[in-house]
Amino acid sequence: MGLCVGARAVRIGVMPLAIAGLLGSGAVAWADQLKMGLLVPGSVSEEGWNRIGYNALKGVEEQLGAEVSYVELQQNPASFAKAFYDYASQGYQVILGHGFEFQDAALEVAEQYPDTYFLISSSDIHEGNVIGLNTDTSQPFYLMGVVAAKMGQKAGLVGGMEIPPIQQAFEGFKAGARSVNPDFPISEAYIGNFTDTAAAKEAALSMIAQGADFVQPNASGATVGGFQGIAESGKNVGTFSIFSDFTEVAPDNILGLYKADYAQGVVEVVRSIMDGNPPQSNVAFGLKDEKVMQFTFRDDGPSSVPEEIRTEIARIAAEIAAGNIRTMSN
Amino acid sequence: MQDILTLGFLATLLATAWRLATPLIFASIGEVISERAGILNIGIEGTMLMGAFCGFAATFASGSLMLGLLAGIAAGVASGLLFALLTVTVKANQIVVGAAINLLGLGLTSFLFRTYYVSTGRGVEIAPPIDIPWLSDLPFFGEALFRQNLIVYSTVIVTILAALLLYRTSFGLTLRAVGDHPKAVDVAGRSVAAYRYAAVLMGSGLAGLGGAFLTLGHSNQFVEGMTSGRGFIALAVVVFARWSPVGAFFVSILFGLFYALQLQLQAQPLLNISYQVFQALPYLMTIIAVCLVGGKSAEPRRLGVPYGER
Amino acid sequence: MTQIDQQGRGGAATPPPLRILRKAASAGLAMMRPAAALAVALFCGTVLLGLNGFDGISVMIGMVFGVFQDMRSVSEVLLKAVPLILIGAGLCVAFRCRMWNIGAEGQFYAGAVAATFAGVSVEGLTAWLYVPLITLAGALGGAFWGGIAGYLKVRFQASEIVTTIMLNYIALIATSYLVTGPMKDAQAAYPQSARLFREAWIPNLIPGTRLHVGILVALVLALALYVFLYRSSAGYAMRVVGINPFAAAYAGIRTRGNMVAAMCISGGMAGLAGAFEVAGVTRRLYQSISPGYGFEGIAVALLAGNNPLGAILSGGLFAVLRSGAELMQITSQVPQVLVLVIQGIVILSVVAFAAIRWQPWRKG
CATH class of the missing domain: 3.40.50.2300 (Response regulator)
Known part of the structure; x- marks a missing residue:
């Protein structure tokens, strides 16, 4: 409005x-x-x-x-x-x-x-x-990857089209998760557009059915469909709200927010x-610009990120901001 | 890779397929009815968008799911009325009018959404999943297949009703005759135009419902152009299904299955095939199927021809 | 298609003076109809804007006249008209033969892919050779893609409406695969092909603008297709197939050959449009190279009454609307999607006015 x-x-x-x-x-x-x-x-x-x-x-x-x-x-x-x-x-x-x-x-x-x-x-x-x-969206996604690998068994990524902003974010996520566990399973799917919310939702549901307990959608307009699918799959699936605040869509699943100002x-x-x-x-x-990039955890959700992981994330975020950790392979 | 072959995988696959097929089932059965009466309506894509938008708007305003679904159907019927007016009464070319309705549908819904709703992340409450008493307790398939919302279940009822209507009622008999031998119907003293109007309105109403499912039964928000070509796929379903409602149901499920499989296989990190191959597969299959079932035998003889023209 | 029927029916039993008068009147009306339809559509657009809190009248005036304010704006309209005229004129041929080619979008992509392939793979050609080469490659690519649907129609009676829609999706997905995979520019992160060799670029027509000689080609080809359809026996045969394939077969016309040919011609025109877009405007292949030219081309052909000469006018009109829509958004922040509504109403008004033309006489 x-x-x-x-x-x-x-x-x-x-x-x-x-x-x-x-x-x-x-x-x-x-x-x-x-x-x-x-x-x-x-x-x-x-x-x-x-x-x-x-x-x-x-x-x-x-x-x-x-x-x-x-x-x-x-x-x-x-x-x-x-x-x-x-x-x-x-x-x-x-x-x-x-x-x-x-x-x-x-x-x-x-x-x-x-x-x-x-x-x-x-x-x-x-x-x-x-x-x-x-x-550099690979930086916050790197942090999400770390959280996913520390808290979950398997992660799923739902992308819109295979273009650099999406790919970079997913690269970061994978790098983050693999920094915790090099064998952490991550599946990735693209719906081929940015409008088909139904496809994004079903892609998320498919991944959850295959055992993913952390799913991250990133498909512009269709992103909301991904959160919808996560929300319907119960409290055991985690995700992060990205860009805008989606907590209303998946209140039980969103562990934190990445807000890009x-x-x-x-x-x-x-x-x-x-x-x-x-x-x-x-x-x-990047994360060095606190006004532009905010990565926060939620306290009002049912499943909250434990304190020791939060401390670890804060440390990693500081390292990334200082340029000591590269969030993309190339 | 192993989990591809488990029963659980198959069950989720079918459940996903059914949900993805739901808008297609409504739209394609609607189109079957319309085409059986000789009216080729290629404007379903636009009609579905109108249904999706109006359904969303009505539920957003009233909070009632039922009102939303009715509004979705009403939007479809309104679009059908415009289509019938121009193709049946004015006898304009059906492809022309259908193409225009597609433009109108996309343009109007996007414009109005932009002006009044612009997504604030706020959506509507979608239809909740409902367990069917003992079916949902079945091992493997039960939970996955029979934990859908009422709109998804209703596809079965709509399919049966449409089949009964077309093949077991005198109305359906006449309606099919209108598509094959309109002159005979005319000579017998019935109004070809009235039957065509009825068929178009029913068909468009179902397309509107199919659209409304997207906003009220699947995602909870409207997104510009969210039908993403489903209206065109429905046209293919009709031919593939040889103008039969039951056929349309199963072909839609088949399409849903392909799409679901495509999503599932993409998510298999071990499979090193470009995902575009999977995306193209349903379309390729349709072409092959249309060639195989081909032949004019099942097509209504006067499809696309206004009555009163040679 | 319907036009032929009506004229044949109208003239039969009336005395010559009246007939001439009626012919003149209907010719006049035929000219008036699109203009009146446009007026109705713009009026509806204005009302829609007004109802939603915009100053409808000044927005509409800005939209229609703004695109003619200087040379560059006019050249941009003409640039947009190139693919619309090419595709629209080509579809006129298919529609006259009653082949419902909904697949111009896919044929546009096929042409763009073929042209790009030619434009990035052969080095060291002069422009005199290279430009015709990629033009031809584009036309052949589109003709091939259209020809598939034509062949499936005559061989298996597969509905061309369905196959062309499916071929659209396949062409789009294939393009997406090519620019993210085999044809991707190694230097760029974004999915796009390498830049075409300088010699393959379509020559510029007016210095300082982006307008290329494709506009002349489009005009010439639209005229050529008109001559083909209405002044050649081959074109006549194609139209007869469209009006009544059985009568055509009875008269010894090869219906199947004509159907495939009609699909190849319309596909070739769309493919050519794709080649011009790549080699004349964007210089690279992208996965979203067409903003729906193929679908808009259908409306262009229908608005032109399936007459290739008319496609020049209707293609120009749609180009004005599209350019105007961008300008409208820039100057008054009106969502561009409004132009789709206007286009839809233009088409619906044309068919509605067509009804007004003949019904009184038919009743009388």
């Missing part, structure tokens, strides 16, 4: 632009106002990746008073460059392409708009005005750009 109200507020703010844009004077009129655009590969109504990008945009709007706008591109690579052009030509100073897939298009457009900053999520790039912002990270980067000292390299967020 909150999003609904927010979207309406944005709309009212932007309406004069629609008309000004028609008259061809849009860019000039807003020269001093910070304008930020966002490209997302799916629908912001999903409780997942795209919403994280949207929240980042809202964060910049609320904390820096920027005028913001977003466009959903349905993972259609042909439309990426056009959207960058649209924003850049309308005088947007910062454009966030939310996903590695936007990198090629940003590089193409960035040449023609040297004064515009192109931020790319989950990318390591730094070429002139194109800056990668990578949230990507917005905070993006706000800091945009602020530094506004202040005239943009990042001189790619930006990587």
Whole structure:
């Protein structure tokens, strides 16, 4: 609901632009106002990746008073460059392409708009005005893997599509679990899209039927289906709420929450750009950035993580933050 | 690898298959009824989405599961009414109208969901699983198969009712005649249009119910485009099942089984085959099956042809 | 399909002056119908926006006219029109032959895969050779994928509606397999193919924009298919098969050959669209290279009344709507999905208006 109200507020703010844009004077009129655009590969109504990008945009709007706008591109690579052009030509100073897939298009457009900053999520790039912002999800997933291996017998991972953000997270999970027990059994399945909640649920149920007692879904919009399946399988299956707060969906199973406040990270980067000292390299967020990445345990659930494991996790998290533990094999 | 062959594995597989098949069973039996009357409705995907959304919205607002299911059916019927109006009364091309309904279904539900609900993680209470007195006590299969919710069980009833309706009532006899020899029905003094309307409305209502199952009987939330192509699969089920409701039930289960197997096998870390192979398997099987059962023998003779045209 | 029936029926027993008048009137109406349908759809869209708290009128004005504000915007509309016109015009041929090809999406993917394969594997060709090569590869890939459904139809009477839908899924899954596996760019983490060789890129048409010469090819091919369907005996035979296969067989027309050919032509056009998208726009193969062009192409063909020339107009219209939808979201944050509603209403209005055209005369 909150999003609904927010979207309406944005709309009212932007309406004069629609008309000004028609008259061809849009860019000039807003020269001093910070304008930020966002490209997302799916629908912001999903409780997942795209919403994280949207929240980042809202964060910049609320904390820096920027005028913001977003466009959903349905993972259609042909439309990426056009959207960058649209924003850049309308005088947007910062454009966030939310996903590695936007990198090629940003590089193409960035040449023609040297004064515009192109931020790319989950990318390591730094070429002139194109800056990668990578949230290393393998780090919190590494911690989940440790918890799974310490508390359970077998883990299952339910992914959406086989793309880097999902794969990296699962890599981290496996590395974490194997750091506890090199032979810890982990099964992995992809449903092949990000919308089929029914498939995500059945994938989770299948894994539980095969003996998994820790199941971690990560499929953007379809993630909720995974939690649903876990919730129906009784209290003995553990999981972590990821990105958003899903405790209402699986109250008996969620051991803790990994919350990504990507917005905070993006706000800091945009602020530094506004202040005239943009990042001189790619930006990587991890457990070291407490504002961006929060990994917490729940105390109100029926099965709670024991104190000694919590202490151990805190120690490992600190090691990861310090750069002493690598959460991915490569 | 060993656990593939245990009874428990098979039982869960069947249970998963049945649940995954449920929306397909409703939608494909609906389509059987409609196609038996000579109306090819390719707009089931859109109709299912409308059912899923309206069912969700009604239950979200009222808290009543029953109201939600009724709203899902009503949404399907409304979409069917639009379809019948244009294809039966106006005699427009059925593929054209079906394609438009698919666009409308996806567009409208996504737009309205976006405007009014935008997921806050809050869902609705879904239909709870119910044990069937002594069946669920059976070893192995009992617990897995007979601990489903009422919507899943009702697929059996719907299948039987549809078969009885089509083959054991004069209404069904006439309805099938409308698909094969509409002129004969017309000459006999019955209204071809009325039967076609009835068939389309029933079919779309069932498709709406199939959609509503996704939000009210499986996941508890609406997600844009969540039918993920099930409406199109239902079209294939109908041909594969040779336009028979009982056939549609079993073919849907077969599809569910493939999907379930695909998920299970992906989760077997020892199996080193690309999961896409398993994903493609049901579709490949359908093509083969359609070629094998092929032939025009079972297809309603005037399928897709508006009455009154050559 | 239905159009032929109606004209044949209408003209028979009426005196010539009236007939000419009626013909002129119906030709006029035929032109008016899509325009009126568009008006109805935009009106419905405006009302829907208004009911949901948006300023419907200014959003709609912004959407339709915004895409014509400068050269680059216009070029983007034309760029989007390329696959829609190609696919739509190709489907007109299939639909005229009464082959319900729902599989343009899969044929688009097959073409894109074939073109990518050609575009990343042969090094050292000049552009003069390479561009035709990958264009041909795309067309053949699509024609092959469409031809499968055609062959299964004539050999096993397998419903082409079902087989093409299944082939869509298989093409999508195969593409996903290829870009995550054998064809994956070794340097990239993201599932995508390697970049096509520079010489394989479709030449640019207007410098400073992304528009490539594919738009000219699309226009020429749409015209060529129109000439084929309405000015050649082969095209006539294909249409006769579509109207009545039994009569066609009786007249000595090879119905089976025509059916397969119709599927290959429409598949080839979709495959060509896929090749242009890879070699002209994205330069790489992705698992989601098409945002549903194949399905939209069906609507384009139907809106065009299955006339390839009409597909130029309806393809252009859908491109405007799609471009406008992106602009609409950027400027006023209206969800892009609204454009699907508008497209659906356009189609439904067209068929509804078609009814208004003939019913009064039929009753009289």
